[in-house]
Amino acid sequence: MDSSNTVNIFHTISVEEAISNLETNITTGLTSQEVELRKVKYGLNQLVGEDGVSPWKVLLRQFLNVMVFILIGAGILSYAIKDFAEGTVVFVIVALNAAIGFYQEFKAEKTVDSLRKMTSPNCKVLRDGKQQTIQTLDLVPGDVISMESGDVVGADCRLFNTHNLETDEALLTGEALPIQKNGNIVCQAEDSVGDRLNLAYSSTIVTKGRSQGIVYAIGMNTEIGKIAEKLLSAEGNKKTQLNRSLDKMALILLGIALLLAIVVFAANKFKINGEVLLYAVSLAIAVIPExxxxxxxxxxxxxxxxxxxQQALVRQLNSIEILGSVTDICSDKTGTLTQSKMVLVRAWTPKEGIYHISGLGFEPVGEILCEAPSNESSGTVNHIKPKEERVTKSNISKSFDLLAKVSALCNMSEIKHDQDTGEWYGVGDPTEISMQVFATKLGYGKPSLTNSKNKHKVLCEFQFDSSVKRMTVIVETGTGEKLAFMKGATERVVDACTHILESGITTEISSTDLYNYVEPRIESMAEDGLRVISLAYRTVSDSELEGPVDSWKRESFENNLNYIGLVGIYDPPRPESRTSVEKCFQAGIMVRMLTGDHPITATAIAKQVGIIPDIKLDEKNLGASGISVAPSVMIAKDFDAMTPEQIDSLPELPAVIARCTPDTKVKLIEALHRRKAIAAMTGDGVNDSPSLKFADVGIAMGMTGSDVAKQASAIILTDDNFSTIVRAxxxxxxxxxxxxxxxxxxxxxxxxxxxxxxxxxxxxxxxxxxxxxxxxxxxxxxxxxxxxxxxxxxxxxxxxxxxxxxxxxxxxxxxxxxxxxxxxxxxxxxxxxxxxxxxxxxxxxxxxxxxxxxxxxxxxxxxxxxxxxxxxxxxxxxxxxxxxxxxxxxxxxxxxxxxxxxxxxxxxxxxxxxxxxxxxxxxxxxxxxxxxxxxxxxxxxxxxxxxxxxxxxxxxxxxxxxxxxxxxxxxxxxxxxxxxxxxxxxxxxxxxxx
The missing domain is CATH 1.20.1110.10 (Calcium-transporting ATPase, transmembrane domain)
Incomplete structure (x- = not known):
């Protein structure tokens, strides 16, 4: 068994095959003797840094520079002719430049140090048939580990016994939302890191549920270890053209100075006295622009x-010179071009039309407009007034009333207002927060519905389960009516529905007909980059609620529901992103978006900010055929499958790459370099750090960026705003x-x-x-x-x-x-x-x-x-x-x-x-x-x-x-x-x- 050579196959094999390959036992775990043998073979579960650097050697290197030698000589000559002011200035200049260079030498080691700090110090492992808590450092391939909500995964592992498991993999994939995991499935070999749903990765965070996993990679063989290796292998700071120009100029001027000194001596027939020597030295010093x-x-x-x-912190001075030559900006989407806040911006109920919801962020302020269907009342727009204008129930249809209540009560999140700062913030899942904000805009937030006046009460919660992809709550209204509220993925909600609510009237409908009915609306929202959630309800009889709450089964309530409608949620672009992209184009700079998101979502956002033309894009047209159908957009696995020659033969490199991996981003940077382009890369996660390092100018996010990204970058944006890049x-x-x-x-x-x-x-x-x-x-x-x-x-x-x-x-x-x-x-x-x-x-x-x-x-x-x-x-x-x-x-x-x-x-x-x-x-x-x-x-x-x-x-x-x-x-x-x-x-x- 050699896990180091097979780390890329474990998502393609079953749990049984993984057990066989790793020679382990998921019932008892490894024995203590086997652990010791594997420690000798594989080493410790840690990231390896570069060899230590002697500070004295680093300091000495700062003076091994042509211009510095000449300046030191000019300073000595200045003192020789008793021009102490100029001599002192020269030596201060030399010391200042040495200090700056000395500081920059240690950035690579700091980068790897910040990666080391991200690993969890302890984890739960099964050894000798017993559950133990050990240092993550001591994990070996074949160990069986347990993880639950809040844990940091200690090593890359093949999952099994997953129960509603979700992990935050933003540091590797850049995706804003947690990833639902399933240890029972087998993935395809070409699936990217973000699509390997049966694996968990070192340093990612468990946000929900629990699971067990078989460790298959530790240390530098993990996905985060591969990133660290790339950072260490990246070339250090090369001299820029400005540096090289100054070095060349220094040598030329030194030659001129020596020549002029000889000319002065020759003009005086080499009768060198004090005044001739003084003039020659003065003339030589005048040549050097000290x-x-x-x-x-x-x-x-x-x-x-x-x-x-202007909110841009510069870590490397030479990056300022390169900024003026940037031809391509390769930008992450989440938090850079977008606001990194999930916002509910659209809703739809059958027969009543589309609802447009304004207002971004967590503050529950905004207007909701209902655009009536053209075949019923073309051109009519019903205004639903926001909370601050005292909405009454007579303004709202029954369907939309229920839509808002389900959004608020079938929801575990909260929105809060900080009295000190005046800021609103959300607590909980980003999707649920956006729904809570939407409901609160109507005055239907959970606190309003459950207060002493409205008296709604949540009797039971069946939490979101990745196996059924829906959540259900049982609610008792102020009038004593019992209702089941459901939200979730449309196909799973539709499966539980037998009726549809249309303009307040319930009509029977089959699941197939219902899905066919709502599918065009789902596709329309998806093309605009929205994540679609469907909602449903039904009345619950008292007989269904007999016995203690603990004995209630979700299967009993998740049937015969009435379909209400759907809502569209997305991470909105920053208002200034489109203008900033426009300025880049005006300056001859190409903007490219590299994201871990779904291609449909990525395309929609790219269209909204102006990166690509407003083209219609169907998911089935992506993939291998995407090169010819939509050359502006590609999926990472298709781009990664291309050879450098194939990439170089493309008329234009893609403007958008979805489902990006760290390798994809580096591969694009390399392709740009082969085209003699000067690339700036923006990013915030660990997954961005290799490309930040390999890019000509790495630009990290200061607010949401990881320490790794910041240390690998040349510039840090303190406001995480793409428009700041344009100003930079x-x-x-x-x-x-x-x-x-x-x-x-x-x-x-x-x-x-x-x-x-x-x-x-x-x-x-x-x-x-x-x-x-x-x-x-x-x-x-x-x-x-x-x-x-x-x-x-x-x-x-x-x-x-x-x-x-x-x-x-x-x-x-x-x-x-x-x-x-x-x-x-x-x-x-x-x-x-x-x-x-x-x-x-x-x-x-x-x-x-x-x-x-x-x-x-x-x-x-x-x-x-x-x-x-x-x-x-x-x-x-x-x-x-x-x-x-x-x-x-x-x-x-x-x-x-x-x-x-x-x-x-x-x-x-x-x-x-x-x-x-x-x-x-x-x-x-x-x-x-x-x-x-x-x-x-x-x-x-x-x-x-x-x-x-x-x-x-x-x-x-x-x-x-x-x-x-x-x-x-x-x-x-x-x-x-x-x-x-x-x-x-x-x-x-x-x-x-x-």
Whole structure:
């Protein structure tokens, strides 16, 4: 016997075959000796985690990064030239990034830890012929365990002796409702996890009834263990394109810095003294945008804060970058697109028509409208007033009166009102709660009917039994009349009926004719995603109630009933889901729904939220033929049966997959990746965690999500709302766009400095020594003024108007595409050229060209012209770069357009950076001692004309450059044919909504 190799067959064999395969005895259980042998063979019933990770190794890995090495070198050089402020900032940046990386390393182990915590600590097992309570950890294959309501199942087991057993398997299947189990049946091999009704799974919860089971899988061989294994095998965080782009940029800039240092030495004929070395080091530091990593981190941190205000908590910073490239959102249904609240929204009684019930949630407020049948009173609508408008019995037909009373009294649930919070909540089965809420809307809630005024009394309850799929209660009314009320599955209720109640008149009818009569209405409700419950009643004679209540048999009362009608219940979509799906389509993002629900229900909800067109779908058209009949909808077992080649040959992947398993979700993610799609996966259960891990961005539900799902995800939605995902995507797009903006500004300003300072090496004094166009202090000051402050301000820019009207950005293009590189180089060369030109004009055109002697070391009367030229150059270079920062707010639209001028003060950080630069520039030019002794420059007068002339030239150039780009460059994001189709669908959805 090797259970590890046969764990997938036990739903396909009988109990007797399971006993034989597992070599056990269901009467006495395993012996103690056999248990010990099996413990040695199979190990403990626990989930296995990864090997421990040394914190010191993790910490060391945070520094094994190209940019970090360069920053550390830049920090050391800063201290070497006594620029302590810049050196300190650099090392703070390095420490901040290391701390963030260190924290992220432990998420995989936390995920498995949270899985371990979900297992039940104890269970009841039969061993040596005796019932024992042991630790779940000690279960072995072949053990016979017992379970009852409230227990957590300790291992995967084949059920037998089931009595009204229901289990909550939401953590594996995603289904909101408990699953009815039956140990006497044999399932098909292709049945999914949720359809294997003769099995119970580790960590699921028994919600009703009792049963025994034979353990066939423990630890990592259980269904939850398979999920843990997938999580451990999932690849860890890879470097994103942004990370790789920054690494590549760092290496290039390092090479440029070393090259420029050699150029400086060569320009001085390798006669390296203090001033030459200082200039070379200053120039090399100017090349490295040491503030870039800080600005990227802080921009993302600010984005994280903004997203948290919008109910999205970001666990992994790099997920923000990927959000802007998402092409497909694979969403769970329950609690994400829907409200995770069962609501009774429709009822039907023969001859009287359809009742539409408004009001969602547990609060018993809403209006009920009766739409009369067209063949009786076409167009007539009878209004039944809600409780708060004092309904009288004269407003309600006999059939609907009974429908409401059966809903309230054949019901074990309660709805309650929290006086402190003002919230309504339900206690009991979700279906029964919805029926209780409906009845209470009419003033027929159980407390109202059983109070001292109405005096209804429930004499006996025959609870819902999965073998008969119905519930019956015996009720005594306030007048002393005895009635039997029944609710349940239509086919089982119809079997117990011999009459039908039509407009208050009882008519005899056979069960077959009755079912044929109500079937069209059932199908109609099912197509709308409703779960249908039928209701019936009959009068009970006193002779039937003889003897004690305990002696009454349900079979005696569940016959000769009068069929009243049916109600439709469903988990309603969130009101904002359809609008959110529309926004996704407009942004070129495909929305897919993956759910454990029945395909008819899944299709109906998908139509309501706009994921698929409003098509008629018959259950018999699903399955293998569903690929050709309804390519938008598939059942998981059909999708799972396809090979990767068959999936890849499909024109489009399905928009809805019903009866999903964890493997189905991962398989879809893999198929999307083969199509070069960037997938976000939402979910809340343990069953969602593998796909959350494998997806490019995993998004877990914060309110209903399990710890496992949260730990496996990159983002957690605190409101469990699909619309929050759309806002998160918009924020991700905004942040990446802003990162590009300040990258262009930061590196473009560095290029401008390099052009100016490198060309400046050509100016020599009478001794043949280079006369620096800026002093080392001025270089570093310029670098600080024009670097981090405006870049941080650009990181806070609001989203552009077309942020969510463009298709997703290609995640593979990285940070530096052709346009970004062009913007950096062209603007850098223009600004640097204008600046060094002003330096040359002051020296050689408006001056006599006298460069004095040793003007790099200090002021001498012969250096006045050089000092004034440096002052002009410093003002020009510093303030032009700040002007360039305003241009970077939008790299395509005109900087001086009316729209942009109106928002010139909107970015307060950028405006503050601009004003601060002016103030510091004026101080550096005109404060005695500071100007000539520290910055080695003089105040300027008429030279301001050259500065303002440079401004004018730059703005003209900026306007022409952006105009040429508009004519010659393709749109920022070119939509694919599929994305154009999605945008067209979004437009139609918006028109329908209006």
């Amino acid at each position: 503030g870039l990593m800080a600005v990227v981190t802080l921009t993302m941190a600010l984005g994280v804060r903004q997203m948290s205000k 995507v918009a924020e991700g797009r905004r942040m990446f766009t802003n990162i590009r903006k300040f990258t262009i500004e930061l590196i473009g300003s560095n290029v401008a400095e390099l052009v100016c300072l490198t060309i400046g090496l050509a100016f020599r004094d009478v001794n043949g020594k280079t006369v620096f166009p800026l002093s080392p202090v001025a270089i570093l000051t310029n670098n600080m003024l024009t670097g981090t402050p405006p870049a941080m301000a650009l990181g806070t820019e609001k989203a552009l108007p077309d942020n969510m009207h463009n298709p997703p950005r290609d995640v593979n293009e990285g940070l530096f595409n052709r346009e970004v590189i062009l913007d950096i180089c062209v603007n850098g060369f223009v600004i640097g050229g204008l600046s060094i030109t002003s330096y040359w004009l002051v020296l050689n055109v408006f001056g006599d060209g006298n460069l004095g002697q040793n003007c790099n070391l200090g002021y001498h009367p012969s250096c006045e012209l050089v000092f004034r030229a440096r002052g002009t150059n410093f003002a020009n270079l510093t303030l032009l770069i700040l002007m360039f920062a305003y241009s970077c707010r939008d790299t395509r639209r005109q900087t001086l357009s009316k729209e942009k001028i109106k928002t010139i003060f909107e970015n307060r950080g950028l405006f503050a950076s601009f004003i601060s630069a002016w103030v510091i520039t004026l101080l550096a030019l005109y404060v005695p001692g500071l100007n000539k002794n520290v910055f080695k420059q003089s105040g300027i007068t008429w030279e301001w004309g050259l500065v303002f002339a440079s401004f004018a030239i730059f703005f003209v150039f900026d306007a022409l450059y952006k105009y040429i780009k508009k004519l010659t460059f393709a749109p920022l994001y070119t939509p694919t044919e599929k994305q154009l189709e999605l945008q067209e669908i979004a437009t139609k959805m918006a028109q329908e909504y209006e």
